[in-house]
Structures are given as C-alpha cells and as structure tokens.
C-alpha cells in the first residue's frame with residue numbers, strides 16, 4: 001500500500017532553505033511562469049589563421065522569445081542543426097548566451113557565474129541524448145546517481161545510499177543494482193539512470209535533450225511514459241527537445257517549432273496538430289507517420305521540402321524559411337515576419353500562414369524558389385493549403401464586415 005507512494009515521493013530537501021544565495025523560497029503555482037526567455041542569442045565565433053581572428057559566426061540561436069510555465073511540458077522540435085540543443089544548453093546555463101535574457105522564477109540568470117548558478121543548479125537539470133556517453137563508465141550507478149548530492153553538499157534524509165536506491169526504484173530500476181556499472185545496463189536502463197540522476201535534487205525544471213532518440217523504438221515509448229508519469233507525480237516542468245513531432249506529440253502541452261535558430265511557431269498542442277499555421281510546421285507534421293489502421297491506404301500527403309537547411313553562418317534574409325517555402329513572395333525575402341499571436345494559444349512568424357488569413361495579401365507573386373518548392377508538394381496538400389487560408393480569410397472578413405479591424409491584434413475592446 002505505501003509502496004506506491006514510496007516509489008514516487010522524492011522528499012524535498014526541506015529542512016534547509018530551498019535555495020541559499022537569495023533566489024527563491026516558494027514553489028511557483030501550476031501555470032505560473034517558471035522560465036522566461038527574451039531575445040535569446042548564441043553566436044559561435046568562427047576563427048581562422050594564426051592569430052585566430054574572428055571571420056564570422058554560426059548563428060545557432062538567433063533571438064528566441066518564449067516562456068515555460070510551471071507544471072507544463074514544452075516540446076521543442078526542428079531539423080538537425082536548427083539550434084535546439086544550443087537552446088537547451090543556454091536555458092540550463094551550460095552555455096553563455098551572446099545576447100538576450102533568461103529569467104528563472106523572475107530572477108535574471110543570464111550571466112550568472114559558477115557560484116551564482118550553484119543554488120540554481122538543483123532547480124534546473126538536464127537529461128542528455130546519449131545514455132552511453134553521458135554516464136561515466138568507471139563509476140558505479142550509485143556514485144553516478146548520488147553525485148548531485150556531493151556536488152551540492154546536500155545530505156538527504158537517511159543518507160545518500162538509501163536515497164539513491166529509492167531514486168532507482170522511482171525510475172523503475174532494481175535498487176540492488178546500486179554497485180553495478182553502466183555497461184551492465186541496456187540503453188533504456190541507462191537513460192533511466194540519467195533520469196534518476198536528474199531527479200536527485202528534486203528540480204523544478206528538467207530539460208531533456210532528445211531523451212529517446214538514441215534508443216530502440218520499442219523502448220522509446222517506455223521512457224517517454226516514465227517521464228510523463230514522473231511529471232504527474234512530482235509536479236515537474238519539462239522542456240523536451242526532439243527532432244520530430246512524433247516523440248513530443250503525446251507529452252507536450254505546447255510545442256515550439258524551430259527553424260535555423262528561430263521559433264517559427266509556438267502553439268498549444270491541440271491547435272498545432274489541428275491547424276498548423278507555419279508552412280514549415282505543416283511540412284514537419286506531414287512527415288509524422290499516423291498509426292491508424294483505418295488510414296493505411298490513405299494517399300500519402302507528405303510534404304517534401306526542397307534543398308537542405310541553409311547554413312546558419314549566413315542565414316537567408318527576411319523569413320529564413322523562404323528558400324524552401326512554397327508560398328514565398330517578395331516580402332518574405334526582405335522582411336522578417338515577427339512571431340505574432342494570430343489566435344489565442346498560437347503564435348506564428350509567417351507572412352502567408354496556413355489555416356489563417358494572409359498577413360501580406362497584397363504580395364501575391366510567388367518567387368521562383370517557391371514555384372520549384374510547389375512542384376514537390378502533393379496536389380492535395382497544395383489545394384488544402386490554398387483552401388484553408390482562403391476559408392479563414394473569408395470568415396474573418398465576414399466577422400470584420402462592420403468595424404474595420406486588424407486580425408492579428410485582438411479587437412475585444414472594440415466589440
């Protein structure tokens with residue numbers, strides 16, 4: 001009876017103040033902003049020659065604005081190289097940002113040094129992609145999972161060994177395996193060890209960077225479900241990074257879609273799946289297999305994108321997706337679309353969004369690259385794309401028939 005409870009309760013290190021160093025003392029209520037990121041940038045310098053002169057920079061993360069609310073899971077998706085891992089390492093402060101601001105529970109942590117970060121380290125933890133390389137092969141599981149206590153100088157109730165064994169049980173491992181080494185475990189089990197280590201200090205925010213992509217598909221769901229269960233039971237807040245939507249699909253409350261260092265769409269999961277607005281999101285979603293036997297004969301509407309992701313050293317002007325987008329017009333090459341809330345719960349950075357009225361209806365001439373990209377699109381996808389935008393435009397113009405209003409800025413007061 002009490003075994004279940006025992007298996008899921010991590011005692012807060014409550015006897016001592018939650019944080020020394022004057023950070024916070026009180027847990028945020030569910031839904032309150034836990035992490036706030038404004039204009040976040042990371043440019044990796046490219047140096048050349050004997051004198052190591054800087055000749056350019058990789059714009060890995062180039063101006064991100066988002067919030068993570070207490071108790072939620074924010075999924076972050078995007079193709080390889082779009083800056084997801086860099087973003088994860090910036091918000092956990094494993095990397096120093098080039099610009100912008102990171103606030104954790106209202107406190108500016110953007111440039112905190114090692115000692116300033118120490119109290120925060122226990123509140124923000126990271127789970128890494130590769131469970132093979134992220135665990136020291138020469139240390140026992142007990143030492144690995146117990147390391148955070150040593151690093152933070154925390155003595156859990158009942159001692160480190162007892163607490164580590166309890167943590168192993170929480171993540172579904174045998175506590176008797178305390179003295180074993182990482183190579184004695186499978187990939188899935190190793191990832192569980194990584195999760196136990198991340199949970200040791202009872203963190204508030206866990207950033208999981210591709211937590212299952214190195215695992216066998218059959219094991220992936222188990223680890224994702226474990227993360228989900230732990231969140232319910234421990235009230236954790238997650239940022240889960242993945243390269244496709246299938247991993248984050250079921251566990252995320254909101255999803256941020258990244259492309260070349262920028263967020264192009266940030267929306268509630270339901271809205272994103274029902275009606276994605278950024279053409280790039282639509283393309284990513286079309287690549288997710290739908291495990292529905294009734295649809296097994298359905299015609300594939302997979303959207304193939306033309307070309308590769310451009311180099312983050314010199315990203316395209318205007319909208320960075322314009323070189324691969326089937327809707328790109330002149331304005332897309334010159335003007336960067338801001339991330340706007342087009343409807344409650346859905347922010348999009350696009351001049352010609354899907355499932356919404358056109359933001360630049362005067363600009364109708366497709367670029368040559370867009371015409372090329374169009375050729376790679378299935379007819380149904382193309383038709384649907386035109387129809388949904390036209391339908392929303394029609395609804396909006398009907399609604400706005402009386403007072404003239406701008407769709408993207410709420411008109412509540414006027415109505």
Ligand SMILES: Nc1ncnc2c1ncn2[C@@H]1O[C@H](COP(=O)(O)OP(=O)(O)OP(=O)(O)O)[C@@H](O)[C@H]1O
Nearest residue numbers: 044058060079080081082083084085086087243312
């Ligand atoms: N330390 C570094 N020095 C220079 N460039 C870097 C460094 N780390 C990352 N980059 C570059 O920054 C860009 C973003 O990399 P990042 O690893 O954040 O992308 P990602 O979306 O997580 O990709 P992946 O899924 O392949 O890890 C890439 O072009 C990458 O080559």
